[in-house]
Amino acid sequence: MTNESMNEELICIGCGATIHSDDPDKAGFLPQSVLKKKTAEDDLYCKRCFRLRHYNELHDVELTDDDFLNMLHELNQEDALIVNVVDIFDFNGSVVSGIQRFAGNNPVLFVANKTDLLPKSLKQGKLRQWITEQAHSFGIRPKNVHLISALSRQSVEAFMEALEEEREGKSVYIVGTTNVGKSTLINQIIQIATEAENTITTSYFPGTTLGKIEIPLDDKTMLVDTPGIIQRSQLSYYLLPEELKLVTPRKEVKPRGYQLNEGQTVFFGGLARFDYISGEGNQPFIFYAANELNLHRTKTEKADELYDKHLGELLTPPLKERKEAFPKLRRYEFTTKGKSDIVFSGLGWVSIDKTNTKIAGWVPEGVDVTIRKQLI
Numbered sequence: 503m504t505n506e507s508m509n510e511e512l513i514c515i516g517c518g519a520t521i522h523s524d525d526p527d528k529a530g531f532l533p534q535s536v537l538k539k540k541t542a543e544d545d546l547y548c549k550r551c552f553r554l555r556h557y558n559e560l561h562d563v564e565l566t567d568d569d570f571l572n573m574l575h576e577l578n579q580e581d582a583l584i585v586n587v588v589d590i591f592d593f594n595g596s597v598v599s600g601i602q603r604f605a606g607n608n609p610v611l612f613v614a615n616k617t618d619l620l621p622k623s624l625k626q627g628k629l630r631q632w633i634t635e636q637a638h639s640f641g642i643r644p645k646n647v648h649l650i651s652a653l654s655r656q657s658v659e660a661f662m663e664a665l666e667e668e669r670e671g672k673s674v675y676i677v678g679t680t681n682v683g684k685s686t687l688i689n690q691i692i693q694i695a696t697e698a699e700n701t702i703t704t705s706y707f708p709g710t711t712l713g714k715i716e717i718p719l720d721d722k723t724m725l726v727d728t729p730g731i732i733q734r735s736q737l738s739y740y741l742l743p744e745e746l747k748l749v750t751p752r753k754e755v756k757p758r759g760y761q762l763n764e765g766q767t768v769f770f771g772g773l774a775r776f777d778y779i780s781g782e783g784n785q786p787f788i789f790y791a792a793n794e795l796n797l798h799r800t801k802t803e804k805a806d807e808l809y810d811k812h813l814g815e816l817l818t819p820p821l822k823e824r825k826e827a828f829p830k831l832r833r834y835e836f837t838t839k840g841k842s843d844i845v846f847s848g849l850g851w852v853s854i855d856k857t858n859t860k861i862a863g864w865v866p867e868g869v870d871v872t873i874r875k876q877l878i
């Protein structure tokens with residue numbers, strides 16, 4: 503994975519951006535002074551990757567959605583296997599409804615990542631069936647569904663074996679929304695194959711990978727990491743890095759049960775709100791969100807006042823210093839028809855057993871809240 507010749511276009515192997523020394527605010531910047539010292543055998547990392555990898559510090563660079571879309575549009579001109587990675591903890595936020603169109607005639611494999619965040623008791627067969635059904639509801643017909651945890655390496659080796667068969671000698675493109683763990687997965691694959699550690703830059707910030715990163719599989723074919731598609735309906739798009747850290751679950755999410763009466767509300771920090779409007783009286787609601795995220799119960803009639811008074815303090819994130827600038831919460835109503843989840847995109851969900859339960863979900867303007875068939 504070295505740069506073959508210094509005359510060719512140089513690519514940052516951390517993020518896939520083209521290396522240059524022109525403009526520090528453009529993706530792929532590396533000062534001339536550093537670049538001069540590199541030989542053809544050196545792995546090159548741009549300055550942004552260097553800072554992300556060593557200080558976990560993000561330098562924002564200019565990017566347009568068009569760059570990503572153009573890259574996706576190239577997919578249907580390739581004869582390749584498309585692997586669509588989704589985040590099982592943020593399924594609805596991370597599914598790419600147009601993926602079948604981008605893939606053209608190429609088969610699409612589904613990889614549901616981050617299974618480490620779900621309760622261990624959840625049966626794999628049930629989960630796989632749920633994912634397949636959900637995929638169909640988005641118009642996606644995956645050739646197969648794999649469940650993995652790229653971070654803990656759970657099932658990654660089994661996935662690699664399956665991939666070797668399913669790719670039928672073709673190149674493999676790993677695609678999906680930002681932050682689903684595409685690069686983490688590829689790093690594990692590289693490490694299993696070559697023992698090289700953490701080659702590609704990964705981070706909890708969305709938009710880490712900026713260009714295509716091609717890893718040779720054999721003389722003719724490659725495994726390709728691609729930049730994540732940005733979904734504006736995802737909460738992460740509206741959060742500061744410090745806030746994102748607080749809502750990103752890092753280990754198995756512990757279900758938090760609330761026995762609520764009609765007219766009660768539960769806040770997810772100050773980021774979202776769940777109102778139980780009406781149904782069969784007192785009933786349980788199970789909340790799934792990062793364990794560190796503070797949930798706060800109150801009466802619905804007092805919720806607005808509480809929010810105005812305590813946003814950024816009791817109800818945090820958002821952080822206090824920017825609570826004025828935080829998008830207003832918008833209210834959406836749902837009534838359950840059977841066992842359901844109310845999904846707060848990028849944050850988690852609330853599981854409801856009883857039918858005909860009327861609730862309201864509040865999310866920052868622009869973020870999605872949806873209802874789906876119960877997962878757990």
Ligand SMILES: Nc1nc2c(ncn2[C@@H]2O[C@H](COP(=O)(O)OP(=O)(O)OP(=O)(O)O)[C@@H](O)[C@H]2O)c(=O)[nH]1
Nearest residue numbers: 652653681682683684685686704705709710711730
């Ligand atoms: N809990 C958990 N976290 C994971 C897993 N895989 C990746 N992550 C985390 O998810 C975040 C994003 O991972 P990346 O590999 O950078 O995601 P990506 O899809 O390449 O993101 P972009 O390059 O922005 O498109 C990082 O904080 C990872 O540590 C997993 O299996 N479980």
Ligand SMILES: [Mg+2]
Nearest residue numbers: 684685710711
């Ligand atoms: Mg990436």
